[in-house]
Amino acid sequence: MTSQTSSAKTALERTHTMIIRALACLRGTQFALWIWVPFADGGPTRFPPQVLVGYVLAALFSGALFTVATKRGTLTAPWVSADVALAMVYAIVVSRSYPPVDAASITNWVIPPLCGVTVTAAIYGGRYRIPAVVLVVGAWVVGAWPALGTENSAELMSNSVMMTLFAGVAGITGKLLFDAARRADRAAKEAVAARAQQVQASERERHISHLHNTVLQTLEGIAQGTRGGNDLAEIRLLCRTEAESQRTNLLAARPDGVVAALTQALAEMVAGHPVQRKHQVITKYDDRLPDLPTEVVEALTGAAHETLNNVIKYAKTDEVRVTAALLEPGGVRVTILDHGVGFDGDTVVPGFGTRRSILDPVSAVGGKAFIEGAPGEGTIVELSWTR
The missing domain is CATH 3.30.565.10 (Histidine kinase-like ATPase, C-terminal domain)
Known part of the structure; x- marks a missing residue:
């Protein structure tokens, strides 16, 4: 039996893997939502170059981010910081590249990925999760601010609220999942420790019983004259036999207690x-x-x-x-x-x-x-x- 071997993942490691895969799927879907837009109503040339270039760069970075996270089994602070910083750049630069009426509309590809960035930061941002979410949402408001006063001005506020609420729910859910995984790991370690103590106690009782039923009985028989008598060769044979028995008894117990x-x-x-x-x-x-x-x-x-x-x-x-x-x-x-x-x-x-x-x-x-x-x-x- 093993207690959490190197080949077996802990509950916390499995939770990290599950969340990272979910975030990767979410981010990929968010980028995929905009793929059809450049090919409708005039084609890609109707957008400034920075819109398409920013989309490609952001998508490539997200792919690298989650590839590394999947291999490591977690998201580290430098990668989360880079994700937030890049999101702030394209939230402002790309949003300002659109006409004011489109800055807060669905034609602006930055809206879904920004939501994904806030969710990721809320889960893996550590003690800086709240400032990270505030910075991303703030950059979005700054970039899409020209939409205020247009027919899509309401989208500016609704998207801001959406990013904030999604981040809050994700942060709370992530904390609950990680806390539950840590409790499960602690319970598993305690169960393994208790099982080890039980096995050790059982082995101790087995050894005591074996000693009582073999060597102690033989020694008492020799001392009382009921085993071996005065025959020195017979006594030596008895002692040699008991020595072999004890050696075998020691070999019978595996290091893992089985x-x-x-x-x-x-x-x-x-x-x-x-x-x-x-x-x-x-x-x-x-x-x-x-x-x-x-x-x-x-x-x-x-x-x-x-x-x-x-x-x-x-x-x-x-x-x-x-x-x-x-x-x-x-x-x-x-x-x-x-x-x-x-x-x-x-x-x-x-x-x-x-x-x-x-x-x-x-x-x-x-x-x-x-x-x-x-x-x-x-x-x-x-x-x-x-x-």
Whole structure:
């Protein structure tokens, strides 16, 4: 489990991305509203050059602005300041280029983009959002002022009010969205922290329980004389077995707190198996083992348990090795090896118990079981499963 990894965006980052995309779509639509105007009623030549040049430059700057913002995931103060400054220039220069009667009409392309600039400044202007909106609206009034007294004079005031109201609503909405995203991120961090504490507590309890049920019981048995007696070799075997058990227990806990189920299951099975009484069991488990479906863990562990039963019955050896290794991609291989009497694979056919308890369960979960032996050279059992 991970808590907000570098590859996963936070709620605040997702909110920035959503708002920037919305502002980019809004600005593009606002520029697109005027595309038809130059081709109606006389064509583009009826406008002064600064009208068309200003339109092209403003559109290109807006494209660059939102391209950079999309890559960075936010709008920075220098870009917002440049957007406001350019808007003030074309609000005055372009509006004054129109005849007074058209300065505040829909034929003036600056009106929709200016509204977009005020909305952007209200969201990303920081503590200067109000002055930025005032400057843009003020520049619009200065540029379109000649329209006052014409038939479109009312448009001068209505467009000013529209820009101001849109900016106010956008600023409040943006603040609410950002505040909600920050609260969501804080809640997510608190939930991850609480989960981590829960996992740590669970791991601590697991380790305590494992210690109580294994090494402490063994030490108490040795101290009371019920385990090992006076046989120094038996006591050493018990100590070596418990050391392997504790090493396996430590490997069973992943750094992220997830228990590697197969490692833990094998360790617990081996620790409690009767083979420990008369045999030295050497275990080695790869700490990279993946988490597996429960039925796979049960099948592999059950087959390994039955294999150790066979070691007790037939191997006539005092040592057995149990290993678990990683198979790419995402698979595992459990190997049980002894150097006992072995068997002749050409003449000995696996019995009913071997098929029922080793071969069939592993095959049923999509795995493979391989048994090989030779007289006097021991037996190897390989249990494998891949995704």
